[in-house]
Amino acid sequence: MRIGELADRACVSTRALRYYEEQGLLRSSRTAGGQRVYPHSAEDRVRLIRELYTAGLTSRVIAELLPAIDARHVSPELLARLLDERARTKAKVAELQAAGQRLDALIALATHPDSDSCPATLDRAAAKSPAP
Amino acid sequence: MRIGELADRACVSTRALRYYEEQGLLRSSRTAGGQRVYPHSAEDRVRLIRELYTAGLTSRVIAELLPAIDARHVSPELLARLLDERARTKAKVAELQAAGQRLDALIALATHPDSDSCPATLDRAAAKSPAP
DNA sequence: CTAGAACTTGACGCCAACGTCAAAGGCAAA
DNA sequence: TTTGCCTTTGACGTTGGCGTCAAGTTCTAG
Structure with missing residues (x-):
C-alpha cells in the first residue's frame, strides 16, 4: 500500500x-x-x-x-527510562484526575445552582479562594 | 511580597x-x-x-x-466548554492509562525474562507485531 | 498516450508556554 | 551613600509535531 x-x-x-x-x-x-x-x-x-x-x-x-x-x-538503560516514563504517566494521570475533579466541581456548581450553599462543593471547587 | x-x-x-x-x-x-x-x-x-x-x-x-x-x-457557554474539557481530560486519562499498560508490559518483559514464553504478556505488549 | 490524482523532497510556518539575554532602574542593609 | 541583589520592559529563541505551500515526478484509469 x-x-x-x-x-x-x-x-x-x-x-x-x-x-x-x-x-x-x-x-x-x-x-x-x-x-x-x-x-x-x-x-x-x-x-x-x-x-x-x-x-x-x-x-x-x-x-x-x-x-x-x-x-x-529491554536493555538496563532502557528499563530505567521506561520506569521513569511510567512514573511520569502515572503522575500525569493523577494530575489530570485532580484537575478533572475541579472541573466536575465547577460543573456541579453550574448544574445545581443551589450548591452555592454547599460549602463542601465550593471547597472542592476553589479550596483557597477568598471567602465572600 | x-x-x-x-x-x-x-x-x-x-x-x-x-x-x-x-x-x-x-x-x-x-x-x-x-x-x-x-x-x-x-x-x-x-x-x-x-x-x-x-x-x-x-x-x-x-x-x-x-x-x-x-x-x-458559570455561564451556559462556559458550562458547555467545561463539559467539553472534562470529556477531553477523561479521554486523555484513558489514553494515558492504555499507554501506561503498554509500558508496564515492557517493564515486565525486562524484569521477568521468562515472560518471553508468556504469550499473554507479549500480546499485551505488542498485540499485533509479526509473530517470530 | 494522456490527463490528473497521488507522490516526491525541501523549506518555511505555527503555536504555546515559557527561557534567556540585555540594558536600565528600584530597594534595603551597612 | 554605596553595594549588590532584585526587578522592570522588550524582544528574540526554543521545542515538538506536524501543516502548508511549491515545484517537480510517478502512477493509473480510460
Missing part, C-alpha cells in the same frame, strides 16, 4: 507518516519510481506509534522503544 | 508569573517604583493556575474559568 492509503487507514496525515519515517519510527520500501510502499502491518505500527505519542513520549524515546518491542528485549 | 518570593513559594519562574499576568490570569499591585507586589493569597492562585495548565487547559480557557471560579457562577 502507498502512503495515502496508509494515512487513511491509520487516521493520520501523510505528512505525519513522512515525519515518523524521518524520526526513524517507521520504515518503507520504495517503488522503482521512488514512492513509498508499506506492508499491511504498517497500519498497526502507526497506531502503536500514535499511542506512544499520546502517552506523552517523544519521538526520541519512541525510537528507542520500538526496537525493544520488536526484539522483545 | 515581590515576584521573586512568590516564584519561590509557588515553585514557578518569575518569567512564568509575568506571563500569567500578561495572559490575564494573575493580577498585581505595584510599588511606587513600579515593582510588582502580591498578596499571600497569590501563592494559592498560582497553584490553581498551574493545576489547570496541568489539566491541559490553555491560557485562554483558564482566563475564562478563573472569573467564574471567583464569582462562583
Whole structure:
C-alpha cells in the first residue's frame, strides 16, 4: 500500500507518516519510481506509534522503544527510562484526575445552582479562594 | 511580597508569573517604583493556575474559568466548554492509562525474562507485531 | 498516450508556554 | 551613600509535531 492509503487507514496525515519515517519510527520500501510502499502491518505500527505519542513520549524515546518491542528485549538503560516514563504517566494521570475533579466541581456548581450553599462543593471547587 | 518570593513559594519562574499576568490570569499591585507586589493569597492562585495548565487547559480557557471560579457562577457557554474539557481530560486519562499498560508490559518483559514464553504478556505488549 | 490524482523532497510556518539575554532602574542593609 | 541583589520592559529563541505551500515526478484509469 502507498502512503495515502496508509494515512487513511491509520487516521493520520501523510505528512505525519513522512515525519515518523524521518524520526526513524517507521520504515518503507520504495517503488522503482521512488514512492513509498508499506506492508499491511504498517497500519498497526502507526497506531502503536500514535499511542506512544499520546502517552506523552517523544519521538526520541519512541525510537528507542520500538526496537525493544520488536526484539522483545529491554536493555538496563532502557528499563530505567521506561520506569521513569511510567512514573511520569502515572503522575500525569493523577494530575489530570485532580484537575478533572475541579472541573466536575465547577460543573456541579453550574448544574445545581443551589450548591452555592454547599460549602463542601465550593471547597472542592476553589479550596483557597477568598471567602465572600 | 515581590515576584521573586512568590516564584519561590509557588515553585514557578518569575518569567512564568509575568506571563500569567500578561495572559490575564494573575493580577498585581505595584510599588511606587513600579515593582510588582502580591498578596499571600497569590501563592494559592498560582497553584490553581498551574493545576489547570496541568489539566491541559490553555491560557485562554483558564482566563475564562478563573472569573467564574471567583464569582462562583458559570455561564451556559462556559458550562458547555467545561463539559467539553472534562470529556477531553477523561479521554486523555484513558489514553494515558492504555499507554501506561503498554509500558508496564515492557517493564515486565525486562524484569521477568521468562515472560518471553508468556504469550499473554507479549500480546499485551505488542498485540499485533509479526509473530517470530 | 494522456490527463490528473497521488507522490516526491525541501523549506518555511505555527503555536504555546515559557527561557534567556540585555540594558536600565528600584530597594534595603551597612 | 554605596553595594549588590532584585526587578522592570522588550524582544528574540526554543521545542515538538506536524501543516502548508511549491515545484517537480510517478502512477493509473480510460
